[in-house]
Amino acid sequence: MNRFLAKAAVAAAAFCLMITAPAMAAAQDKLGGTLEIFSWWAGDEGPALEAMIKLYNKQHPGVSVENAAVTGGSGINARAVLKTRMLGGNPPDSFQVHAGQELIGTWVASGRMEDLTFLYKQQGWMEAFPADLIKLIGTENGIWSVPVTVHRSNVMWFVPANLKKWGIQAPADWNEFLEIAPRLQEQGVVPLALATNWTANHLWESVALASMGADRWDALWRGEIPWTDPEVVKAWELFGKVLQYTNDDATSLSWQQATDMVVDGRAAFNVMGDWAAGYMNTTLGMAPGKDFGWSASPGTGGVFMFLSDSFGLPVGAANRDNSLAWLALVGSRSGSDAFNPLKGSISPRLDTDLNLYNDYSKSAAGDWGRDRIVGSLAHGVTANEGFMSDFASVMEMYLKNRNAGQAAMACHAIAVKNGIARR
């Protein structure tokens, strides 16, 4: 009899626990179901995304997060997959996109994004982010994405010990580089490591910025000077001179392999965005400032060419509440600080904790507050997808025939076609 009572008591207690436990969890967080995060962070940027997903799971244990990452540098493959999914009426709950015209020209123009202004007001982000940034990711009809990173595009990477060995210094402008380069070649060193084709676009924007200056660069994208302007032709000519000192096998390398060339001492310099710092620091375990060094790419000191990764909310997302919770985390200080130190980017927020970041990121964050800021072409800030894709074709033409005048004319034609330049 006693034993029966004891059993009954245990069963009753267990029953109560079964009923109340989910109720208690629900009191903390009533979100459940799934959340699909779509991105192209599958390679060396993977750990940073994982860190943020882990944080999300801590806050919302009821939600199972699906990491739908599609590989491919600069998101070529991911964007194609995203388009078929969006057109097929099966959008992910939230997707990574380059902030700026790449998002606005494609998805906002098509009316497939939700306005996030209410979230900005609710979370107090109008003050947390720089006003210039909010202007760039919004239109007069709303704000369209939540930025999580700020990257610098115009950085030149090198290994200080190697430069000392070869008896050179990081060049301050491209003329200086063109003087150093033949000496490096004599020693059997590739002066400038280059990789697959989008990195040529990346190099081009740094060279063009140096050749034209920040004011003309901005005017170009506002359609105020034509692409056939002599200054633009001059930029293409300078680009051609710089290309002479790059490796022959560029087209078969990934950007990481080009960075490896600098790390191994096969090449002296590499112009790449500051995700290269994340690669060298997080993946290769090198110490910034000691094992690898950096400077603004030649001739662009005092100018910060930026790009930003952000997340948006597509119209018709299956798990909208989970997605809003994700966006709240993405824009929060804790989310930003979990993600950026690992990826090698800096936080777009003004109140970030700089102690979490490495020496490189600290210096970049300092420049972000001080320098003139311009947008990147290769990473979607200044031009829409149509122009970017056509520009890749123009670049191919140029890499083949090295005809500066023809490239400038072709650029003008595609700028008119894609609504950037006037006729």
Place this chain on the structure above:
Amino acid sequence: MADLSRDRWKALITLMPSVVLIAVFVYGFIGDTIYISLTDWGRGAALALDPQINYIGFENYTELFTGFIDGRFRQDMVNAMFYSVLLLAGAIGLGLFIAVLLDRKPAGEAVLRTIFLYPMALSFIVSGTIWRWLLAPQGGVNVLPTYFGFDRLQFTWLTSKQTVLQFNWQNLLPLLLCIMAAVLVLSGFGCLRSRPRRAAWFMGCGALLGLFVAVAGSSLPQALFMEETHGFNLATTGIIIATVWQYSGYTMALYLAGLHGISQDLADAAQLDGASQFAYYRHVAIPMLRPITISAIIILSHISLKMFDLIFAMTGPDNGATGHPALLMYLTTFRANDFAKGAAIAVVLFLLAAMFIIPYLVSSYRRKRRGY
């Protein structure tokens, strides 16, 4: 009689679903693609739920072939031409060679056959990635000699920037007319013995056309207002090597089946007549394999028009030197959001494939009607 019509009904009902499905999902979609290629879908809000689409006629096609900013497409077309010719020559030549060797029944023939056929089983992405590593300038094949104490090779299979056999796209019209003249003269030679009157007619037309181009070629309208040279990019060598490797095993299997089908009596008769092994293959066996060669050409040429994943894996999507129209169609449609132009490229590819396949279908249909 009643039985017959009932059978017909049954057959009709059985076939109906597939007829409807093919009508919609193959021919309907082909028609839709052709229609889209005649519109301007791809401006501004191309991805909207209800995008604005206007009919613009053949503008997309004119731009592709003569527009200033579509040089990439023309380069890719030239690349595709070289891919096709060299893949055909390489895979058929190598396949036939291996097949003849195996036909002599060497020891372990079955094992060798499997080994040669095996590349067919690999996916293009896998074999493309392997070949990219093998042909990389800094590694793979090029470093092999260093294991034996020699210098590194300097082959740039995939990254060469050299172009040979260049021609100017401005002269498109005279070039096309020249090719037409050559085809006419050659087909004239082809039927010289069987139908001399038709041969004379063909050759006369060809000669006239050739004469016209030679005299008036420079006054023909030019396709472009400025010079644009295209040619055979040496960077495509690596891709051609990989494709030939992948498909020569397949043609070998086709030829081997054909060779095994030749009756032993013929070989014995040839031997009795004193023919050497070489003469047997040269004059007896290989001429009998003509139908196999034709089907190999049909299959390989449409494969070469569809090449996509191998190039994507080996040299990446944005590589003009090794580009291919199929790849460009994907980039134009899904990256640049220019659906109309993407559709136009697709239609051009479709017509090219039809150019190979329709004559084949017509000739096989005729052969059936004549009863052999």
